[in-house]
Amino acid sequence: MVLSALLFTIGVIGVLVRRNAIIIFMCIEIMLNAANLLFVAFSRELGDSSGQVIVFFVMTVAAAEVAIGLAIIVSVFKNHATVNVDEIKSMKG
Amino acid sequence: MVLLVIFGLVAICSAICVVAFKNPIHSALALILTFFSQAGLFIALGAHFVAAVQVIVYAGAIMVLFLFVIMLLNLGSLQDTARQNISAIKIFVLVLAVLLAIEGITVARYVDQNGGVIKKQSTDVIIQRLKDDFKMSDEDIKHSVEELYGKGTSVSNLTSVQVTGLVHGEMGKTERIGTLLFSKFVLPFEVTSFILIAALIGVISIVNREPQEAA
Amino acid sequence: MSSTIILLLISPLVGFLINGVFGKLIGKASSVIACVAILISLVCSVLLFSEISSSKANGAISYSDGSLYEWISAGDLSVEIGIRVDSLTLVMLLVITGVGFLIHVYSIGYMHGDPGYARYFSYLNLFVFSMLILVLANNYVMMFIGWEGVGLCSYLLIGFWYEKKSATDAGKKAFIVNRIGDFGFLLGMFTLFAAFGSFGFEKIFHDAEMGNYVKIFGENTLKIATLLLFVGAIGKSAQIPLYVWLPDAMEGPTPVSALIHAATMVTAGVYMIARSSVLFTLAETGVYVAWIGVLTALLAATMAITANDIKRVLAYSTVSQLGYMMVGVGVGAYVSGIFHLVTHAFFKGLMFLAAGSVMHAMSNELDMRKMGGLKSKLPVTYWTFLAGALAIAGVPGLSGFWSKDEILHSAWDSGHHAVFFLGLVTAALTAFYMFRLIFVTFHGQSRVDPHVESHLHESPPVMWVPLVALAVPSLFIGLVLGWGGHDSAFHHFLGDVFYATGHQEQPSSSLPFMLISTIVAFFGIISAYILYSKDSPKDEPENFTMELLTNKYYIDEIYDAVVVKPIKGISQYGLWRIVDVVIIDFLCVGGVSLLTRGIGGSLRYIQTGIVQSYILSMVIGIVLFLGYYLFVR
Numbered sequence: 001m002v003l004s005a006l007l008f009t010i011g012v013i014g015v016l017v018r019r020n021a022i023i024i025f026m027c028i029e030i031m032l033n034a035a036n037l038l039f040v041a042f043s044r045e046l047g048d049s050s051g052q053v054i055v056f057f058v059m060t061v062a063a064a065e066v067a068i069g070l071a072i073i074v075s076v077f078k079n080h081a082t083v084n085v086d087e088i089k090s091m092k093g
Numbered sequence: 094m095v096l097l098v099i100f101g102l103v104a105i106c107s108a109i110c111v112v113a114f115k116n117p118i119h120s121a122l123a124l125i126l127t128f129f130s131q132a133g134l135f136i137a138l139g140a141h142f143v144a145a146v147q148v149i150v151y152a153g154a155i156m157v158l159f160l161f162v163i164m165l166l167n168l169g170s171l172q173d174t175a176r177q178n179i180s181a182i183k184i185f186v187l188v189l190a191v192l193l194a195i196e197g198i199t200v201a202r203y204v205d206q207n208g209g210v211i212k213k214q215s216t217d218v219i220i221q222r223l224k225d226d227f228k229m230s231d232e233d234i235k236h237s238v239e240e241l242y243g244k245g246t247s248v249s250n251l252t253s254v255q256v257t258g259l260v261h262g263e264m265g266k267t268e269r270i271g272t273l274l275f276s277k278f279v280l281p282f283e284v285t286s287f288i289l290i291a292a293l294i295g296v297i298s299i300v301n302r303e304p305q306e307a308a
Numbered sequence: 309m310s311s312t313i314i315l316l317l318i319s320p321l322v323g324f325l326i327n328g329v330f331g332k333l334i335g336k337a338s339s340v341i342a343c344v345a346i347l348i349s350l351v352c353s354v355l356l357f358s359e360i361s362s363s364k365a366n367g368a369i370s371y372s373d374g375s376l377y378e379w380i381s382a383g384d385l386s387v388e389i390g391i392r393v394d395s396l397t398l399v400m401l402l403v404i405t406g407v408g409f410l411i412h413v414y415s416i417g418y419m420h421g422d423p424g425y426a427r428y429f430s431y432l433n434l435f436v437f438s439m440l441i442l443v444l445a446n447n448y449v450m451m452f453i454g455w456e457g458v459g460l461c462s463y464l465l466i467g468f469w470y471e472k473k474s475a476t477d478a479g480k481k482a483f484i485v486n487r488i489g490d491f492g493f494l495l496g497m498f499t500l501f502a503a504f505g506s507f508g509f510e511k512i513f514h515d516a517e518m519g520n521y522v523k524i525f526g527e528n529t530l531k532i533a534t535l536l537l538f539v540g541a542i543g544k545s546a547q548i549p550l551y552v553w554l555p556d557a558m559e560g561p562t563p564v565s566a567l568i569h570a571a572t573m574v575t576a577g578v579y580m581i582a583r584s585s586v587l588f589t590l591a592e593t594g595v596y597v598a599w600i601g602v603l604t605a606l607l608a609a610t611m612a613i614t615a616n617d618i619k620r621v622l623a624y625s626t627v628s629q630l631g632y633m634m635v636g637v638g639v640g641a642y643v644s645g646i647f648h649l650v651t652h653a654f655f656k657g658l659m660f661l662a663a664g665s666v667m668h669a670m671s672n673e674l675d676m677r678k679m680g681g682l683k684s685k686l687p688v689t690y691w692t693f694l695a696g697a698l699a700i701a702g703v704p705g706l707s708g709f710w711s712k713d714e715i716l717h718s719a720w721d722s723g724h725h726a727v728f729f730l731g732l733v734t735a736a737l738t739a740f741y742m743f744r745l746i747f748v749t750f751h752g753q754s755r756v757d758p759h760v761e762s763h764l765h766e767s768p769p770v771m772w773v774p775l776v777a778l779a780v781p782s783l784f785i786g787l788v789l790g791w792g793g794h795d796s797a798f799h800h801f802l803g804d805v806f807y808a809t810g811h812q813e814q815p816s817s818s819l820p821f822m823l824i825s826t827i828v829a830f831f832g833i834i835s836a837y838i839l840y841s842k843d844s845p846k847d848e849p850e851n852f853t854m855e856l857l858t859n860k861y862y863i864d865e866i867y868d869a870v871v872v873k874p875i876k877g878i879s880q881y882g883l884w885r886i887v888d889v890v891i892i893d894f895l896c897v898g899g900v901s902l903l904t905r906g907i908g909g910s911l912r913y914i915q916t917g918i919v920q921s922y923i924l925s926m927v928i929g930i931v932l933f934l935g936y937y938l939f940v941r
Binding site for chain 2: 002003005006007008009010011012013014017018020022023025026027029030033036037040041043044049050052053055056057059060061062063064065066067068070071072073074075077
């Protein structure tokens, strides 16, 4: 559990600090993995397999999300010629 | 236990590397390492099926996607620096503290209720649950018990420690998870397929859009 | 019977709708439709009358009081559309439909060629409909609906020739002054509701007799309620101080003056008080009614002496006679008051129509000083006018004599001696100004402008037939109904509708009163003869009293300065400049926009467009939330 927390926070830092959109994405994946770890740990502790099934679903959703996220990034790149999030400020207002 | 520590340390290190490396490709490689160590952690926790899925889906498909995109956009040459205006350490400490606090309190509450970390259930209840969730017949149970503890051990004479071991062992097996998946969780399973279709459609529509003028 | 009632009520409404919607198309036929509508109502009234009086004679039901439709039902408040037909209603119905019908017929000739022909008849029908609602109502709310309706129609009809500014001004004046009265009426209604929990006549009167009501103003509840209702009557029936609209109302077509201002609408106030006889008697507020009535009568009569416009004289005369009616109902002689209402309807209506006939002949000339010697030129008009004048003056045997005499008699009997004397003086003045009008207009040398003289002709039959038809009852109805004083046929018919106080003094003998009235009447006529029937009328003396009288005591001017100008000033400078421009426009509307801009401007900085700042806010938010959740709870 401690481990999971640690991993998660590392992911958070990464999301906040990096400027490259792709790398931010990767940090999001780290966070998701941390959550999965937690699920499995509790599943073992409680003797209930539901935790692992949930992990299965989480992974599926993560995969879908990665696909779409990357598609978006590609599309944004086509428009702005950059993946630096500091420069993609058209929603500033 | 040892495995847990080793894999844990590797995972943490590679995660820090993901965050710290400047070159995106280096970060991606570190991420793959992270995933693998995560799989190792899963195995150490007895969730074999999940570990396998992790390797296949995450390390296999998702990282490949990432690498494809990095190649496509030719980001390999881009160097990326961390921003200055956020104090990483402070946030790190803060978030970590909160998360640990949550976990601590949850565990504390849980322990208080039951006088032990795991619910003390009688052997019969546990075995009954095995039967219900995993749809194991008596035959199967006998079989597993014999595998674990040698032939001749009868089902009803198991100690609590042995039962725990039994449960942990059964839990991770693919067969058991499959049974659970299609009995209790069949609806989410079907819904997941919808999610995948949605993702598919989303991706295609996004990529096929006409490029607009740059803002 | 109920179908008769409904037919009676609906018929003028249908006439109004047809004329109103299709007026332009059907042109001349609109008058026929209107007259037929009223005729139907008249026939229904007669049928009802015969039904009820025969059942009365048999000792069976003498009235009908029922609800047609539950209009408002909200918690404790329940207002119905209900009809009450009793002796009082019947009297009013016959007067309204009878005189109304004759006036409609007369209008066919009078309004001939007017561009607003159809509009006129639709308004007339609407007016009759509203008046019928008023008298048929069995509760105060419905009565008020009719009350407002006739007010509206009088506005419409007074300002009928709307291109003339004086006409529209007069219409507005009538409506607004009326409205002031209506405000009092409403307050009175609400007081009654608060006290009795209902608007219906039967319930209120019954509970009032029993003393069974909520005394929201203590012992004075009924007094206050009746006084407020009386304020409404002051407005509608043109008493002091709200009479100022009636003289100006002569701007409208003359038949309108006849119908609305002589026979029906202005009598609505008297009717209302008579209907509420229970309340007024119990509250003992009749004395105020009587005093205001007699003062009004006197004041108006004095103003009538100097007026030179035929219709003005008649208008003041109406105000004066209404004062008499108020005296009647004020002293508790409800039957006498209504009796005078009936006779007045006939002879005043007659005189207005005759005046219209004169105007028609004289190409719309109104000033008496430009007339004279018309007796020979307009015989029918002359004789009918004379009939009306004799009636109003109180010449013995004719209608006015009977009804006025009863009122004065009752005034004396109930102890209001001062009222009696003032009433007597007014009677003298009445005879005087009426005959002044007759002598100046019809007798002596002709002062008519030669150009006008060439067009002089008697009115067409469609106009003088109603005149004659009205003249006969004017002369004789008093005799028929009033013979026998308190024992007359009229009293028998109407007596049980009203609330009688416990003690009945032995009415004193009528004879001395009759004598006094006769003397007074002749005194007035002879004075007028002396002063005015010479060939060249005396020039009016030019002293202060004459100035005062001719200018109507400058009351209109006083009102203008004291009431109208201040209100206009407040509205224009105070309310408009300050409240509207500054407070509403600047502070409220402008303020809101400034506020929005300010807040928006400062919140704008949150939207940086940089994703990570959003995530940072999210993380901080989650931390805070979880922290609170864990440590505080």
